[in-house]
Amino acid sequence: MESVMGALGPLFLLILLGYLLGWLRHPGSDFWPQLERLIYFLLFPAMLVSTLATADVAQVPVGRLALVLLGAMLALGTLLWALRRWLALEAAAFTSVFQGALRFNTYVGVAGAAALHGAHGATVAAVAVALLVPVVNVLCVASFIAAGTLGPSSLGQSLAALLRNPLILACLLGIALNLSGIGLPGWSEATVELLGRAALPLGLVAVGVALRPRALMRLDRGVWSANLVKLVLMPTLVLALALALGLDAVSRDVALLFAALPTATSAYILARQLGGDAELMAALITGQTLLAMATLPLWLQLAG
Template sequence: MTGVENALGPLFLLILLGALLGWRRLPGGDFWPHLERLIYYLLFPAMLVATLANADVSRVPVGRVALALLGSMLCFAGLLWLLRKRLEMDAAAFTSVFQGALRFNTYVGVAGAAALHGSAGVTVAAVAVALMVPVVNVLCVAGFIAAGTLGPSSLTKSLAALARNPLILACVGGIVLNLSGIGLPGWSGQAVELLGRAALPLGLVAVGVALRPRALVRLDRGVWTANLVKLLLMPALALSLALLLGLDTVNRDVVLLFAALPTATSAYILARQLGGDAELMAALITGQTLLAMLTLPAWLTLAG
């Protein structure tokens, strides 16, 4: 096996473990929804704060990383809207395709960056999260609004939730602590770092639990469109931009990794709450996560 496969293999095993636990309904009850909330609201934000507060972000070419990642994301967001009529989908299905093509699984991304390049990879990944999470959330909420699936009351709730997004707040907090020179003083640094260490393994298992194998029977135009953009076209554009911009190996790999990630499991909840096609979203999440076990190593091996 290649170094890439050795690095990513354990991550995929944790996802498959989660799928097995979800299939067997272990531990049962509402354990997993509560754990997902704990990861999302506490453990993963702690990891982002711990990384950004003490990282030497000056070593990350933020402008070029942003151009490669956000440039490819905005390009395909615009392209999907231009092709909306030709895709011949109803509004609900289109919003799910839009989310499936743009959203990314942060747990897999940060864990993959750590496996490939250690602390240097995690630093670049945290910067990528800080850049991409606000933009992708604004784009997707705007997509629901433009498609007409979002009522006025839901719009207010969505904007309020965006302002309270724990990942956005964690990134802002970590950057402020870094730039102010305060960092995480005393025992707080070790405590927050210990919390953050639990985020990635538990997050990967939770990704597997959220998979819905029954949704794989859906193979319509929406599935093919979102998968083509997310797993092939976007990483191809991001890699091309990274090479043109002269990014070094670590930054190039993290840019490619985040561009090629499967869509986020949280997209299913948004599809249900904001008028999207939840069944299509479940098919995209499950299919992309499983396909990414092949496409992610392939892209990173090609880049290397």
Template sequence: MGDVAGALGPLFLLILLGAGLGWKRLPAGDFWPQLEKLIYFLLFPAMLVATLATADVSQVPVARVALVLLGVMTALGALLWRLRQQLGLDPAAFTSVFQGALRFNTYVGVAGASALHGSAGATVAAVAVALMVPVVNVLCVASFIAAGTLGPASLGKSLLALVRNPLILACLVGIALNLSGIGLPGWSAQTVGLLGSAALPLGLVAVGVALRPRALVRLDRGVWAANLLKLVIMPALVLVLALLLGLDPVSRDVALLFAALPTATSAYILARQLGGDAELMAALITGQTLLAMLTLPLWLRLVGG
């Protein structure tokens, strides 16, 4: 447990630092929303490009990692949809539960993978992001469409945002640079690398700032269902499937890490824009982020990470 706690502990402390800064409203004004945009549109994409453009992706069992992560994600999405009537949730609440059960915090995932397994972990994490981000965005937007919470105008904006998603574009650019053999020539490698190195610490602090402690008072069946699926059932299924497919320890640990991550803070914005239950989404983001500080080390300790 010592190695896992030593790797993840500093990440959680950065999140708690952000929570304290958010509570004190330091810095004031629109500093944090603007910083989140900088991280999302520039720094984190730079980190993905820097990793994917130069990584030896041939060392990653991409097909098996995809089968484990995407297979479980889509299966749980289908199961959740089938249980919609039994959950007794209105359409807006259901879309927030759907996001809470399937989305994942990429900042914590990539930072955790790097802390646990260095550059090898970062490479597998970048591959996981490239695989999961497009799929989870399509599934979540589809849930809003199927639930009927958005009109034609919002649908068009959602599809356009999906095509322009900076993380998806960064993954495509990084993979193209890698496969073409161009990589990051000259000073571009150091420049993009420096930009990317700022993404994770700032991203983790921003995660903490986005937490809404007041939302924790909401503890209805939607909260319990999403938390159970995201923090218990998904990592359990991923771990079983990873062991059955014989993933190497690094790929197994990173797959388990991504499966056990709390939901993404960006889900709150999507809930507000597309007619979801924003209050429920805030409760899920805050609760899962805090709970994951306990559950993530336990899952990784289970496999001796």
């Protein structure tokens, strides 16, 4: 447990630092949204390109990792739709529960994988991002369409935004550079790597800034069901699949880490733009991020 907490503890402290800075409104309320855009559109894509373009992906069991992560995500997404009537949630609330159960905080995942297993962990995490980000975005947009909260005028915009997603584009570019043998020639490798290094610490601070403690007052069926799926059922299923398929220790840990992550802070923006329950989304983001500080080390310790 000490080694797990030693790796994850500094990440949690950066998140708490972000919350403190946000509470103090330092350096200003306009600063953080701009920083988030910089991280999302430049720094984090640079990190993904740098990792995927130069990594020895042959060391990652991509097929089995995909079966574990995507199999669990699709299974629990289907379960939520099957239980939708039983949950008795309004359409807007259900879309937020769906996002809260399936989305994951990419910054915490990649930073945690690197802290636990170094460069190899970061490589497996980058592959996990490449596998999960396109699928989870399609599933969440589809949930808005199926629930009827997304107007027809917004459908085209949502699909266009999906195709322009910088994380998806960065993964495709990094994989293409790797498979082509081009990699990152000359000074480009050092330059892109330097940009990428800034992504994780700043991303973790930005996660803390986005926390809304007042939202924790909301404790209804939507909150409990999303948290149960995200923090209990998802890691349970992923760990069982990882053991059944014989994933190596690093791939198993990274898969479990991504399964047990809190939901993404960007889910709040999507909920607000596409007709979801934004207040419920804020409660899920804040509650899961705080709960994950306790549950993530426990799951990783359980995995051994």
